[in-house]
Amino acid sequence: xxxxxxxxxxxxxxxxxxxPFVSDMQKDLENxxxxxxxxxxxxxxxxxxxxxxxxxxxxxxTPSVGANDYEAVDMETGEVLLEKNKDSxxxxxxxTKLMTARLLLKDGNLAKVVTVxxxxxxxxxxxxxxxxxxxxxxxxxxxxxxxxxxxxxxAITIANNLYSGGYNxxxxxxxxxxxxxxxxNTHYDNPVGWDSTRxxxxxxxxxxxxxxxxxxxxxxxxxxxxxxxxxxxEGYIYPLKNTNVLLDGTTVFGVKTGHTNGAGDCxxxxxxxxxxxxxxxxxxxxxxxxxxxxxxxxxxxxxxW
Numbered sequence: 001x002x003x004x005x006x007x008x009x010x011x012x013x014x015x016x017x018x019x020p021f022v023s024d025m026q027k028d029l030e031n032x033x034x035x036x037x038x039x040x041x042x043x044x045x046x047x048x049x050x051x052x053x054x055x056x057x058x059x060x061x062t063p064s065v066g067a068n069d070y071e072a073v074d075m076e077t078g079e080v081l082l083e084k085n086k087d088s089x090x091x092x093x094x095x096t097k098l099m100t101a102r103l104l105l106k107d108g109n110l111a112k113v114v115t116v117x118x119x120x121x122x123x124x125x126x127x128x129x130x131x132x133x134x135x136x137x138x139x140x141x142x143x144x145x146x147x148x149x150x151x152x153x154x155a156i157t158i159a160n161n162l163y164s165g166g167y168n169x170x171x172x173x174x175x176x177x178x179x180x181x182x183x184x185n186t187h188y189d190n191p192v193g194w195d196s197t198r199x200x201x202x203x204x205x206x207x208x209x210x211x212x213x214x215x216x217x218x219x220x221x222x223x224x225x226x227x228x229x230x231x232x233x234e235g236y237i238y239p240l241k242n243t244n245v246l247l248d249g250t251t252v253f254g255v256k257t258g259h260t261n262g263a264g265d266c267x268x269x270x271x272x273x274x275x276x277x278x279x280x281x282x283x284x285x286x287x288x289x290x291x292x293x294x295x296x297x298x299x300x301x302x303x304x305w
Contacts, residue, residue: 053079054276054303063298065291068264068284071203072295075211075270075277081303082295086204089185090283093258093266094127094150095201096193098209099174101146104158105216106177110140113233114161119153121167123194126152129238136233140218144230147222148240150257152192159191167191181208195262203281210255210268210279223254223270244269246289251296255279257288267292273299 054074069088072081080086104110116131129151131137137157145154159170174188185202193199201209213219226247229239244267246252251272258266265288269280278299285291 053077054081054305057302057304060302061298063294065282065294066286067282067288067291069203070280070282070285070291070295071207072299073207073211073279073281075214075279078211081278081299083203085202087185087202089187089200089202091195091199091260091263092193092201092206092283093195093260093263094152094193095206095256095258095266095268095283096188096191096199097146097150097155097258098206098213098256098268099177099188100155100158100191101143101219102177102209102213103170103173104139104143104146104162105213105219107173108139108158108162110143110218111138113138114142114157116153116157117160119156121156121190122153126192127243128153129240131157131238132232132234132236134234135236137230138233141230141232141238143218144222144225144228145238145240147219147256148225148228148242150243151240155191178205181212183208193258193260193263195260203283206268206281206283207279210270210281214255214270220254223256224249246292252292259288271296271299273303274305276305 069085069090071083071086073079074081113136116133116135116137119133127150129145129149131153142154142158145151146158159167163169163173170191171188174191178186178188183201183205186205187198187200189196189198224247226242227240229237231237243257246269247254252269253272254270255268263284265285267282267288269292271278271280273296280292280295282288282291
């Protein structure tokens with residue numbers, strides 16, 4: 001049997017001719033492995049490179065985007081595909097609500113029911129779910145209103161109730177969490193996204209926050225929902241309609257819109273490009289949906305995975 005094994009290995013040129021013993025054969029094999037390892041270590045890599053990073057094609061060009069600040073990021077690798085002013089601190093409108101959602105998902109119990117109490121901070125032009133004062137609503141349904149309908153009354157209700165210190169403690173927690181996540185160009189002074197020189201973020205910080213949130217399956221499901229409704233503990237029915245008109249479940253799967261006079265049009269869009277998830281952050285746009293479509297066309301043309 002040993003003779004047959006040795007003969008076969010000689011035929012395959014794994015050991016030299018004339019090696020009669022298995023022990024010698026094992027020594028030769030061990031030496032061969034050592035030589036091969038040394039060759040790879042000495043800058044002699046394998047022929048096939050399995051790098052997951054996207055690669056530019058010959059069709060690379062600058063897309064038509066009017067936004068002041070934007071960033072395109074490969075979700076799997078974190079590779080920045082395109083950016084403009086990605087570290088600039090600017091007003092971000094309702095994209096602020098992503099941090100409101102982050103705190104609720106991190107520190108809250110979504111099954112807990114809370115009371116809609118004080119909405120005196122609401123402004124006339126706020127988007128809203130038209131929550132009724134005194135109504136009792138679960139945090140899960142408030143999260144849906146916050147993310148699907150961009151409801152400012154849901155944001156305030158969460159901020160009023162989540163911590164024992166109420167609204168003011170919530171704002172402090174927003175800034176603590178921004179620091180913990182390494183968001184260097186972000187500061188909050190409200191949970192909604194009202195224009196303020198003390199409420200700002202950068203496109204790079206927002207993509208970090210969004211990518212963190214998208215690891216949560218409940219968040220990911222909610223932001224991909226076009227429409228929904230819920231019934232409160234008091235029997236009120238609240239219909240919800242997503243503010244992201246690009247949402248189609250095949251190319252665009254979220255995440256959040258925003259608009260104020262100071263911030264302009266804002267959008268974070270989770271998209272599918274050639275089977276890969278790509279996140280777009282657009283701030284200060286004239287038309288967030290048109291410019292995101294341009295970025296989608298651009299990424300399809302200029303990148304391969």
